[in-house]
Amino acid sequence: MSDNKPPSIRFPYKSDRLKPLRAFCQTVRLGSVSRAADALFVTQPAITVQLQALERDLGVALFVRSGRRLSPSREGELLYEMAQPLVEGIDALESQFRDKLGGMDAGELNIAANSSTILYLLPRIVENFRQAHPEVRLTLHNAITADGTDLLRSDSVDLAVGSMMEVPPDLSYAPVYRFEPLLIAPTGHALIRQRELSLHDISGHGLILPPRRQITYRLVDLVFHQHRVPYTVALEVGGWEVIKQYVAMGMGISIVPSICLTEGDRSRLATRPLSQWFPSRSYGVVVRKGKVLSPQARAFVELIQPDLFTRGGYDDSGPSER
Template sequence: MDTRQLAAFCAVVERRSFSQAAERLGVTQPAVSLQVRALEKRLGTQLLDRSGRRVEPTEAGLRLYRGAQRLLTLEGQILDEVAGEGEGELTGELQIGASTGPAAIVVPLLLCEFQREHPGVRIALAVADTQAVVERVAARELELGIVGAARRHRGVTFEPFFDDEVILATPPGHPFAGRTVSLDELRGESLIVMQEGAGVRQIVEDELRAVGTRLRDLDVRLELGL
C-alpha cells in the first residue's frame, strides 16, 4: 500500500480539511484530493464524508485511520534506524570463523585492532579446519571466514588476505635443518602432516600434484588434527 496515500488521508482526518492537510504536507490541495480518491478507489469504499462543512471519516475511514497510524509510525521508525546505522558507530554481533593457522597468529591481532575501532560490535569467533569454516560460510552460519587456503566451493567467494609460507619443520640436528630439500629426499623420510580438510594439507597436496606426486606416495606416519 502506498504510504503517501495513507499520509494524505490521515492528514485530512486530523485536520478535517483538504486545504489544511495540503498545507501541513507542503503540497497542493488537488494533490491531496487525488491521493485520497486513489486510495478510496483501491479499497472500493468511501473513506471520507465530504457533505458537511468539515470533512469527516466514515466508519471504514476510522478503521483505516487507526491502522494507517500504526503503519506510518512503523515506517518512520524503520527510516530512522536505517539512517542511524549509516551515521553512528557500528553495533551488533559479527560471526566469523578461522582455520587453526590464522586463528593462532593473525586473527587475534586483527580482532584487537577492530575492537578498538568498533567497540560496539561483539565478535564471535569459531575455530575449525579450513573445510569446516568454508562450509559454514556457504551455509550462512558465519558471515566470513579467514582460512589458510582457498578450497573450491561454488557457494563461497575467496579474496586474498595475506601471504604466508609453508615450510618443512625438522629437529635442530636433522640433516634437512636449515636448507632446501628436494622431493626425492622427502621420499625417504617419515613425515607428519595436517589432517585432511586443513588448508596447509591442501596446499601441500596441490604442490605435489603439480609435479606428478600424491601425498600417499610419501611415508606419512602421522596426521595432526585440531
C-alpha cells in the same frame, strides 16, 4: 486533428503512495477504520478517502464487512502481504539509519577463521579493533575453510579470514598476506643437514599433517602427485601447535606455512624452505558476493588491509600475487 483519447484519471493521493498504503495496512491490522485513524492520528474520513481512492485505482474491493469488523478480501490479503513490508521498512528507515550511522558504538561482528589464523594472524588485529571499538561484541568462530564458507552463505558470520585454494563463484576473496612453505623437523635431523634436498628425500620420512579436509593436506597431496612421488602420512592431527610439538618429539616431519612458526620454535625445530616445489600460502578476507558489509565489518577489514576497498582488492578468481 484532435486527440480523442480520454484524459487519464489522476488521484491526488498518487503523489504520496505511502499514506494510503499505511492507512490500508493499519485498517487490516486493526479491523476498523476508526481504530486505524486513532493509530495514525488522523480523522476517520481521511482514512476512508484514502481507502476509497486506493480501491478505485486498483479496480478491486479490498475489504469485506464481517459484522462490525472489516476484513480484507482475497485481493486485500494479497495487497497486505505485499505492502506491509514496504510500509514497515519506510517507517523504520529513520531509526535504522540512525542505528547504522552510530553503528560503530554498538552492535556485533562475527568472523570465521581456522585455529591457525586465530592463533597467529589475528591477535594484534583483534587487539587493535577492541581498543578502537570496545562496544562492539566480537565473536571469532573457529572453523576450517569449508565450514567457514558455509557460515558465510548462511549469513551466520559477516566475513571470514583465512586461506583459499579455489574460490567458489558466490564468494569473493582478497588475499592480503603471503607465507612461504617450510619443512620442519627436529633440530639435527638428517634432512636439515643434507646439502641438496629433493621431494624423494622428503617422501622417505613420515609426514605429520592436518586432517584431509584442510588446505595443507590437499596442497601437499597435490604437489607429491604432480611430481609422481609417493609419500607416507605418519599422523593426521589438527592444530599447528600440536603438529610442531609432535615433530619436535621426533614422531615425523611436516610441511607448514611460515605463519605458524614463532621465535620460541627456534630452539626445538629446524626449517628448510620448500618454495621450489610448494606455492606460497595466501591469507586474506572472504565475503559473500552481494553482501553489504556492516560498519563494524568494514572497520575490521581496514585493520587487516587499510586500502582494501579503495583499491578494489576482492579477487574472486583465486589467490594472486600482490
